[in-house]
Amino acid sequence: MNSYGTTIFAHLFGLLALILLLVWLLHYREGIEYDSDDPFRVFNVHPFMMFFGFIFLVGQAMLAYQTVPGTHETKKIVHLTLHLIALILGIVGLCAVFKFHDMVNWADLYSLHSWIGIGTFCLFGLQWLLGLGFMLQSSERSRVAMAPWHVAGGRALFFMAICAALTGLMEKYTSIKATQRESHLINFTGLAILLFGVFVDMAVGLRVR
Amino acid sequence: MNSYGTTIFAHLFGLLALILLLVWLLHYREGIEYDSDDPFRVFNVHPFMMFFGFIFLVGQAMLAYQTVPGTHETKKIVHLTLHLIALILGIVGLCAVFKFHDMVNWADLYSLHSWIGIGTFCLFGLQWLLGLGFMLQSSERSRVAMAPWHVAGGRALFFMAICAALTGLMEKYTSIKATQRESHLINFTGLAILLFGVFVDMAVGLRVR
Numbered sequence: 221m222n223s224y225g226t227t228i229f230a231h232l233f234g235l236l237a238l239i240l241l242l243v244w245l246l247h248y249r250e251g252i253e254y255d256s257d258d259p260f261r262v263f264n265v266h267p268f269m270m271f272f273g274f275i276f277l278v279g280q281a282m283l284a285y286q287t288v289p290g291t292h293e294t295k296k297i298v299h300l301t302l303h304l305i306a307l308i309l310g311i312v313g314l315c316a317v318f319k320f321h322d323m324v325n326w327a328d329l330y331s332l333h334s335w336i337g338i339g340t341f342c343l344f345g346l347q348w349l350l351g352l353g354f355m356l357q358s359s360e361r362s363r364v365a366m367a368p369w370h371v372a373g374g375r376a377l378f379f380m381a382i383c384a385a386l387t388g389l390m391e392k393y394t395s396i397k398a399t400q401r402e403s404h405l406i407n408f409t410g411l412a413i414l415l416f417g418v419f420v421d422m423a424v425g426l427r428v429r
Numbered sequence: 430m431n432s433y434g435t436t437i438f439a440h441l442f443g444l445l446a447l448i449l450l451l452v453w454l455l456h457y458r459e460g461i462e463y464d465s466d467d468p469f470r471v472f473n474v475h476p477f478m479m480f481f482g483f484i485f486l487v488g489q490a491m492l493a494y495q496t497v498p499g500t501h502e503t504k505k506i507v508h509l510t511l512h513l514i515a516l517i518l519g520i521v522g523l524c525a526v527f528k529f530h531d532m533v534n535w536a537d538l539y540s541l542h543s544w545i546g547i548g549t550f551c552l553f554g555l556q557w558l559l560g561l562g563f564m565l566q567s568s569e570r571s572r573v574a575m576a577p578w579h580v581a582g583g584r585a586l587f588f589m590a591i592c593a594a595l596t597g598l599m600e601k602y603t604s605i606k607a608t609q610r611e612s613h614l615i616n617f618t619g620l621a622i623l624l625f626g627v628f629v630d631m632a633v634g635l636r637v638r
Binding site: 330331332333335336339368372375376379380382383386387389390391393394395403406407410411414417418421422425426 | 539540541542544545548577581584585588589591592595596598599600602603604612615616619620623626627630631634635
């Protein structure tokens with residue numbers, strides 16, 4: 221198994237996590253709708269957008285250097301564009317949870333999950349801007365010097381995003397009365413998200429070494 | 430900042446997490462005692478041993494190639510020995526939570542935290558045995574070929590251990606009625622654990638590239 225083999229595992233676990241999350245939110249929970257009067261349908265936009273919109277797309281963006289055919293420039297533009305889409309969908313996901321808190325009158329940014337999540341998201345925006353700035357402005361030489369730091373920072377932020385997702389799942393899980401079947405589904409979703417993170421990180425690590 | 434600079438941040442956040450965890454368990458919670466009649470004092474052995482005994486020492490073991498002076502052989506023996514101590518203290522930590530569940534009659538291995546935790550711990554034991562086997566048995570050439578996989582596997586398991594710690598903190602946090610002050614302390618402990626993980630991983634990544 222090489223870096224490409226690891227990429228395949230990353231895709232498999234990413235898709236598995238996405239399917240399990242959809243089964244959970246659509247079948248066991250209330251469904252997903254931003255403009256609903258049911259606050260829990262609004263809330264469900266949050267886990268869906270933060271995983272599918274943000275983490276899944278960020279993972280795909282990180283893998284783009286291995287999975288996208290074409291020149292290095294093409295890969296770089298896919299990497300940048302997927303990250304931008306992820307940022308926008310992530311903002312939708314964040315808006316959903318703030319809207320939910322407004323609807324049910326709960327405090328914002330209270331739990332460990334929320335602290336990790338908002339911190340990671342802000343640093344991620346900064347990392348994206350720095351990456352764009354370096355791409356547009358710098359000389360070839362300073363871009364080469366910055367690359368290991370960009371990669372190390374990106375991997376750290378991705379790791380933090382996975383931690384945010386798992387702590388979020390735990391927070392939701394303990395606030396509902398889940399049947400054994402539902403709690404197993406939640407656990408398998410969490411494991412799939414974790415293994416998606418592990419294999420994306422490993423694929424990047426084996427590529428850049 | 431280079432790999433050594435990152436190591437310093439890793440130490441700082443590791444010590445900070447340890448101090449915050451002790452303040453939490455000793456001042457806000459019931460204290461730490463394996464042979465207590467109070468099940469919550471028994472429980473508290475679990476977070477303490479899993480962080481200080483396991484994660485903190487594993488992090489030190491991963492940094493040993495940068496922080497321990499002497500020959501490569503010396504560093505390797507420190508790396509191996511610290512991991513062995515971490516495994517043993519981790520087992521004590523796991524026994525504590527099973528004992529707690531027995532005392533209060535709760536089901537074992539139910540939550541996402543417990544699934545991530547036990548899975549990581551078992552794979553960690555396997556990784557240690559594989560590492561020892563390769564060190565004792567293999568030729569120089571096959572050791573060199575295995576090294577990137579040993580490093581990638583070890584980093585993935587460390588990442589998973591941090592996820593286990595954070596989901597565990599979330600699980601405990603939602604099962605107690607914490608004051609705002611205590612919940613802030615828990616959040617800062619979690620952030621310190623997360624940043625310890627990030628900087629250990631980054632230091633290893635910058636060393637091996």
